[in-house]
Amino acid sequence: xxxxxxxxxxxxxxxxxxxxxxxxxxxxxxxxxxxxxxxxxxxxxxxxxxxxxxxxxxxxxxxxxxxxxxxxxxxxxxxxxxxxxxxxxxxxxxxxxxxxxxxxxxxxxxxxxxxxxxxxxxxxxxxxxxxxxxxxxxxxxxxxxxxxxxxxxxxxxxxxxxxxxxxxxxxxxxxxxxxxxxxxxxxxxxxxxxxxxxxxxxxxxxxxxxxxxxxxxxxxxxxxxxxxxxxxxxxxxxxxxxxxxxxxxxxxxxxxxxxxxxxxxxxxxxxxxxxxxxxxxxxxxxxxxxxxxxxxxxxxxxxxxxxxxxxxxxxxxxxxxxxxxxxxxxxxx
Amino acid sequence: xxxxxxxxxxxxxxxxxxxxxxxxxxxxxxxxxxxxxxxxxxxxxxxxxxxxxxxxxxxxxxxxxxxxxxxxxxxxxxxxxxxxxxxxxxxxxxxxxxxxxxxxxxxxxxxxxxxxxxxxxxxxxxxxxxxxxxxxxxxxxxxxxxxxxxxx
Numbered sequence: 060x061x062x063x064x065x066x067x068x069x070x071x072x073x074x075x076x077x078x079x080x081x082x083x084x085x086x087x088x089x090x091x092x093x094x095x096x097x098x099x100x101x102x103x104x105x106x107x108x109x110x111x112x113x114x115x116x117x118x119x120x121x122x123x124x125x126x127x128x129x130x131x132x133x134x135x136x137x138x139x140x141x142x143x144x145x146x147x148x149x150x151x152x153x154x155x156x157x158x159x160x161x162x163x164x165x166x167x168x169x170x171x172x173x174x175x176x177x178x179x180x181x182x183x184x185x186x187x188x189x190x191x192x193x194x195x196x197x198x199x200x201x202x203x204x205x206x207x208x209x210x211x212x213x214x215x216x217x218x219x220x221x222x223x224x225x226x227x228x229x230x231x232x233x234x235x236x237x238x239x240x241x242x243x244x245x246x247x248x249x250x251x252x253x254x255x256x257x258x259x260x261x262x263x264x265x266x267x268x269x270x271x272x273x274x275x276x277x278x279x280x281x282x283x284x285x286x287x288x289x290x291x292x293x294x295x296x297x298x299x300x301x302x303x304x305x306x307x308x309x310x311x312x313x314x315x316x317x318x319x320x321x322x323x324x325x326x327x328x329x330x331x332x333x334x335x336x337x338x339x340x341x342x343x344x345x346x347x348x349x350x351x352x353x354x355x356x357x358x359x360x361x362x363x364x365x366x367x368x369x370x371x372x373x374x375x376x377x378x379x380x381x382x383x384x385x386x387x388x389x390x391x392x
Numbered sequence: 393x394x395x396x397x398x399x400x401x402x403x404x405x406x407x408x409x410x411x412x413x414x415x416x417x418x419x420x421x422x423x424x425x426x427x428x429x430x431x432x433x434x435x436x437x438x439x440x441x442x443x444x445x446x447x448x449x450x451x452x453x454x455x456x457x458x459x460x461x462x463x464x465x466x467x468x469x470x471x472x473x474x475x476x477x478x479x480x481x482x483x484x485x486x487x488x489x490x491x492x493x494x495x496x497x498x499x500x501x502x503x504x505x506x507x508x509x510x511x512x513x514x515x516x517x518x519x520x521x522x523x524x525x526x527x528x529x530x531x532x533x534x535x536x537x538x539x540x541x542x543x544x
Contacts, residue, residue: 105504106504201501201502205497205518206497206498206500206501206502206518207474207497207501208468208469208471208473208474208493208496208497208500208501209474209477209493209494209497209498209518210468210473210474210475210476210477210478210480210484210485210490210493210497211474211477211478211481211485212418212477212478212481213478214413215410215411215412215413216410216411249398249399249402249403250399250400250402250403251402251403251406256406256410259406259409259410263402294409294410294411297409298405298406298409301405
């Protein structure tokens with residue numbers, strides 16, 4: 060078998076989806092679609108790391124409940140986040156009594172985990188699999204950038220890490236949108252060194268995955284109601300459109316970027332949202348709702364991730380990007 | 393196109409594409425806020441000299457700095473200084489208040505990692521280089537001063 064796009068034979072269904080976001084996100088453009096909006100960033104915990112973990116725990120429980128299952132019906136959890144050693148997911152998994160697979164694809168983690176979970180379910184090895192990813196503005200800032208209270212200015216290309224977690228349950232039984240295809244991406248590095256300009260670092264990866272997806276699946280942009288990237292942001296998504304045009308593929312009005320759409324203009328997030336939570340919460344709220352309503356029939360969901368660490372960038376390394384794509388189709392009939 | 397050329401071409405494209413910071417409003421805001429901080433400092437200094445007549449000028453300077461540092465640390469603690477900083481940029485970083493903010497903000501941020509490994513270790517993550525350069529360059533200048541003194 061040639062390496063490329065996976066076409067799922069049994070097409071696992073997303074039978075439950077849940078999203079939880081912070082207060083700033085709760086005032087953004089998708090505010091009517093989220094399941095739960097936190098009243099403050101700490102979520103009743105002592106530290107932001109604990110708050111992020113609690114968000115992930117709650118998202119997992121919420122998704123299981125919405126799938127009308129109970130904790131003991133779940134066979135495995137596939138989860139990841141942005142913090143070092145993916146502690147938020149791993150510590151959240153401690154609270155549950157099922158096996159756990161930690162995955163990391165930076166901000167593309169949700170697509171990676173859904174693709175892996177779909178393979179597990181489609182292969183018949185597991186019955187019900189939960190996927191979850193999340194991120195928190197305050198934990199990401201302090202890991203990658205500066206203390207919150209430091210009086211510095213953000214460069215115009217910077218993005219705002221979304222506080223939020225999204226989770227979904229995949230299964231062959233039940234009703235819901237189906238995961239029909241998955242394309243894993245290569246790690247692409249075109250030499251961008253500016254850590255604030257993640258969109259530019261990830262756009263080539265998105266282009267690469269998108270081109271190979273179209274080629275392998277023999278589809279064109281017109282075959283999808285929505286092609287959506289994760290957190291390229293305002294600048295990065297424009298770059299992707301330019302890059303694709305150079306390759307002879309035109310992305311039209313059915314293309315969008317979660318990060319770019321996430322916040323309102325007056326929320327001062329500059330180039331838009333980013334982080335694991337960005338694409339995960341949009342997918343598990345807005346996009347799922349539209350798929351269930353039948354407004355979207357076929358969505359190509361392809362979040363990108365910047366695989367950097369502060370150590371690597373301080374040593375002068377450029378930023379590699381990765382992009383995983385999954386195709387979700389609405390309920391039959 | 394070779395790999396190297398492509399990277400070069402892409403980075404050139406990215407550089408042309410990124411929005412530039414608008415110089416006039418940015419510089420103007422940093423100018424007047426920075427100036428205002430200096431004005432407040434001078435005001436405190438003059439007030440001290442006026443209230444305590446037999447205070448030496450040297451001592452008044454020290455008290456002024458301590459008061460400014462305290463005000464900035466306090467504003468950082470209640471979460472105001474970062475908002476002023478976002479507006480004024482360099483205007484709030486260059487005066488001593490910015491230095492105070494750069495020490496206080498990581499101390500607040502890392503207090504959950506404990507007093508030793510959190511506050512004490514992380515306190516100088518931003519101000520550390522400033523202190524090192526300050527000490528090294530003043531030692532260097534002192535050396536030059538000493539050598540010149542030998543020939544005078």
